[in-house]
Amino acid sequence: MAHLGFLTLHVMGHLFPMSTLAAHLKSRGHRVTFFAFADSEAFITQAGLECVVVGREEFPLGYVKRAFGALSRMSGIRGIRYTVDLLCKEVGAQLATLPEAIREAGIDALIIDQFYIGGSTVADHLQLPYVHVANALLSNVDKKIPPIIFTWSDERGFIALARIRLAHAIIRKMFQRVWDELNRQRQKWGLPVYTEFLNERFGAQPQICQQPRSFEFPRNLPPTFHFVGPLHKSESRPGTSFPWERIDGRPLIYASMGTLQNGLEWVFRAIAEGCAGVDAQLVLSLGGNMDPAQFSQLPGDPVVVQFAPQLEVLKRAALCITHAGLNTALESLAQGVPMVAIPITNDQPGVAARIVWTGTGQLIPLKKLTANSLQRAVSGVMSNSTYRENARRFRDEIANLNSLERASEIVESVLR
Known part of the structure; x- marks a missing residue:
């Protein structure tokens, strides 16, 4: 060897x-x-x-x-x-x-x-x-x-x-x-x-x-x-504690801006405000650069954590709001989860372009992100079964x- x-x-x-x-x-x-x-x-x-x-x-x-x-x-x-x-x-x-x-x-x-x-x-x-x-x-x-x-x-x-x-x-x-x-x-x-x-x-x-x-x-x-x-496997991820007892059975929206481009506090606040108007529960993963205590009074009372066990949360999710990092995008598709992409920089715009091109989600440019634009995109993806059907086709492809x-x-x- x-x-x-x-x-x-x-x-x-x-x-x-x-x-x-x-x-x-x-x-x-x-x-x-x-x-x-x-x-x-x-x-x-x-x-x-x-x-x-x-x-x-x-x-x-x-x-x-x-x-x-x-x-x-x-x-x-x-x-x-x-x-x-x-x-x-x-x-x-x-x-x-x-x-x-x-x-x-x-x-x-x-x-x-x-x-x-x-x-x-x-x-x-x-x-x-x-x-x-x-x-x-x-x-x-x-x-x-x-x-x-x-x-x-x-x-x-x-x-x-x-x-x-x-x-x-x-x-x-x-x-x-x-x-x-x-x-x-x-x-x-x-x-x-x-x-x-x-x-x-x-x-x-x-x-x-x-x-x-x-x-x-x-x-x-x-x-x-x-x-x-995708080169991922849940067993290879370090264990991450998570308040599973707070998950209440509503459709789950998982939002993560990754572990690099996650220092824009206003983006997380726009996500929380936008999702508060949707009949779903939001899990907001901050990625390590900010303290959950900064977000204790967000609209809709989302579950806010510094890190989440992403692969496990995505298994339960109806939608992923993502910075369009390739790993999060592929892990969402591996679970058949459609996306709303908010690319920040580097290769994320290209990943977001492919999410739109494959019909597995919608894209919001950072400059156009507001609570209202986010709510429209989230509602549009969750109410249109085509996005989930396309994501599930990727799930089946990736599984094989x-x-x-x-x-x-x-x-x-x-x-x-």
Whole structure:
């Protein structure tokens, strides 16, 4: 059996699927080690996985909370620019610290988050096989597909395609600093430089995507790209206490703005006020950046918690109000639950666009969010059975994908 190294972003939306895949590979006899910042060590070891801490001086304990605490209060382009700045800062550390740590650990192959941008350059330098995993919305660039930071639908007219090409050019410029840093290091290591790094960094190696194929616009992708479906499993989540005794039997609405972009207090208040006018019970999960005590007098008396056992709550839900993070969207679809999406930044607009495109929910742009607009969207989705029927079709599709087995087989294919 092989010794597999995992490289992932240090946020829960990426740690959850990667640790679930890692645990499944461990159950198949492989040894698994994460190379991570100090902030991720406790989560990884509690999952029964090995962890080597890298960048401890530059990224000490508490770094992730500080960095992403600021992001939680941002939206739109400002949030995207801030995220790109974080990625730039981390790429240098990846290139400087990972080769020695990976070499000392005796790693046979690397499993790399698509947004762990320096990972494949390190793998090329060490001459290791690797597999990329799209934990967020797939970041592969297709000049006919809108960038994932926009809520644009799948349109192929002349004006739409021109707008898409311009948007891709802007994103390339935003990532220029990362591109330049990777190429400087690749030259030092005697590796071919990237001319179009957003796709080239995936090489000819396999790519695993959490999306079901039908949750993606029609597009061209390499034969090494595999839609396997959600990499989640309730047993791999840490236990979370929840006041189940407060659930009163009314249709349940679960609202979560994720664990990153959840610092906008007014958004939670708009959700509560909007849902108060609907015959349903609201569960509001704050995601860790705010105290439930701040929301003790909300209209409709919702159940407000810092964290909720999301997979278990979704099993009972009639609707999910979401920031359109990919994990929450896929976990909702896996339970046949339709959505109202309120995307904040990064890939969330692209996820929201696909929710609308698949007919599994409605979208409210953040700038148009009010209690009234939220109530209209919630009532519209809950009263129209088509949304639930479409979500249930995804539930049935996802149930038949055997995602973790398929993903594990793809990882093992690079070991032969």
